[in-house]
Amino acid sequence: MKITELFKQGEFVVSAEVGPPKGFHIEEMVESAKKYLSKVDAINVTDCQSSVMRIGSLAVCKTLKDAGLNPIFQLACRDRNRIALESDLLSAALFGIDNVLALTGDHTKLGDHPDAKPVFDLDSVSLLHTMCLLEQGKDLGGNDLVGEPPKFAKGAVVSPCSDSVDAQLMKMERKVAAGAEYFQTQAVFEPEKFIKFMEQAKQFGKPVMLGIIIPKSVGMCKFMNNNVAGISVPDSMLDELRADKEKTKAGVTGVEIAARIIRECRPYCQGVHIMSLGWEDKIPELLEKAEIR
Amino acid sequence: MLITELKSKDVIESLISGKSFIINCHGCMEVRFPEKEADALEKDLVQAGKVTGIVTTDYICNPDNLKLQLKNHAEEIDAADSILVFSCGVGVQTAADLYPDKPVYAACDTIRLPGYQGVTPLETDCGQCGTCYLNLTGGICPITACSKSLVNGQCGGAKNGMCEVDPEMECGWERIYRRLKALGRLDAMRCPTQLHNFATDEATRECKES
Numbered sequence A: 001m002k003i004t005e006l007f008k009q010g011e012f013v014v015s016a017e018v019g020p021p022k023g024f025h026i027e028e029m030v031e032s033a034k035k036y037l038s039k040v041d042a043i044n045v046t047d048c049q050s051s052v053m054r055i056g057s058l059a060v061c062k063t064l065k066d067a068g069l070n071p072i073f074q075l076a077c078r079d080r081n082r083i084a085l086e087s088d089l090l091s092a093a094l095f096g097i098d099n100v101l102a103l104t105g106d107h108t109k110l111g112d113h114p115d116a117k118p119v120f121d122l123d124s125v126s127l128l129h130t131m132c133l134l135e136q137g138k139d140l141g142g143n144d145l146v147g148e149p150p151k152f153a154k155g156a157v158v159s160p161c162s163d164s165v166d167a168q169l170m171k172m173e174r175k176v177a178a179g180a181e182y183f184q185t186q187a188v189f190e191p192e193k194f195i196k197f198m199e200q201a202k203q204f205g206k207p208v209m210l211g212i213i214i215p216k217s218v219g220m221c222k223f224m225n226n227n228v229a230g231i232s233v234p235d236s237m238l239d240e241l242r243a244d245k246e247k248t249k250a251g252v253t254g255v256e257i258a259a260r261i262i263r264e265c266r267p268y269c270q271g272v273h274i275m276s277l278g279w280e281d282k283i284p285e286l287l288e289k290a291e292i293r
Numbered sequence B: 001m002l003i004t005e006l007k008s009k010d011v012i013e014s015l016i017s018g019k020s021f022i023i024n025c026h027g028c029m030e031v032r033f034p035e036k037e038a039d040a041l042e043k044d045l046v047q048a049g050k051v052t053g054i055v056t057t058d059y060i061c062n063p064d065n066l067k068l069q070l071k072n073h074a075e076e077i078d079a080a081d082s083i084l085v086f087s088c089g090v091g092v093q094t095a096a097d098l099y100p101d102k103p104v105y106a107a108c109d110t111i112r113l114p115g116y117q118g119v120t121p122l123e124t125d126c127g128q129c130g131t132c133y134l135n136l137t138g139g140i141c142p143i144t145a146c147s148k149s150l151v152n153g154q155c156g157g158a159k160n161g162m163c164e165v166d167p168e169m170e171c172g173w174e175r176i177y178r179r180l181k182a183l184g185r186l187d188a189m190r191c192p193t194q195l196h197n198f199a200t201d202e203a204t205r206e207c208k209e210s
């Protein structure tokens, strides 16, 4: 089901994320999704996230759909040229997968195949443009598609706490112009920055889903501060995580922090996107604490 | 040998609102420059009263040389609203670096000819992509200044202004954003979605034979 329909109905939309494994045995992942993610509206399936080779996003999307869940097909431009991207979009349409999230993708050098050729024939913006063309029954080569054209709920990402937020807003504008219908954000740990960002971003009139990562440990936060673009976990939160080691280890502190961020930001956005990074089992509790479900 | 092809007359005319100062580079012997076509076009522009001055020189890719060549043209450059450069992508970028307050436009596309990498000095580089983007990017080459050669703005990977691939390298698109902002030309980023044409990366047979 198209996630855009839910925004139209005025719902506060919740999505979560699963990371496919390196291998084709996904039963456990599917079971965990069925168990913990039944209450979310949609589930992102990452596409060789961080340039680490894994089973394909599309195949996992199809499996989740068959299991009665609503997948969002993440599609990155790092590994495929325009022919393969268009072809995969048609394959998605065949499987009834109608939520697509357009990504440029991390560089190959950052992943576990640093010798691979980085493609970047298209990027997130031109991929959105391509989806619009397919929806009009045309491909990028100017040729007609056979039969009824596909229809997608076209998503994109934006980084609200980036150190160059003006440039991010400009890029967001380009994505909207190219056809983006909703946005998921990079993980937010600074609600003030997010709220300020939304003051600007609301001019585009597109739903924005607040990105959330449940902080697992001080080490993880420090790693993100040093290595992940657009994320900075404030010192006060690090102190919170330090205060009670057992509580943090059990995930209680992390869930409390994440729930607080959601509650603070909720009036300013249209949904929340939870990147649980293996902590799917904490999501039901998080949604409850955040007073969403 | 580097090959430059003139952009279409319509494109070039659409670039210059007001008056322009023209720089021609007949630089390295290795560069094929569409001299005749450029001459004819420049004559038309002069006749239309759109030119404050013309300088024809060589090796404008060397910033010191370019500075020297332009020394006696300060007034003409001041009077111009923009600078129009007929050269390979490196020359245009060098001029744009020299005049960060004035729009510097590329009148040519630079095409790759296998086997020759150009006389590429210093840190400025042209990937000879065949569809010069410099007019949309404030004279900073997105093909060589961005690790992914993106043509529609930055990826989400820059941290503290540095590229996700190489923390020693400034993110090319953040540089482009700053340059366009300083020039008051952020509207250039509101251009239609760009599709990198890889068919123009290779020199045409016609070009190779001439």
Ligand code: SF4
Pocket: B088, B089, B090, B109, B110, B111, B125, B126, B127, B128, B129, B130, B131, B132, B133, B134, B141, B142, B143, B144
């Ligand atoms: S955009 Fe860059 S690579 Fe392409 S012609 Fe211009 S300077 Fe050269």
Ligand code: SF4
Pocket: B145, B146, B147, B148, B149, B150, B153, B154, B155, B156, B157, B158, B159, B162, B163, B164, B165, B170, B171, B172, B173, B174
């Ligand atoms: S961080 Fe900047 S320079 Fe590096 S790949 Fe992304 S947009 Fe290009």
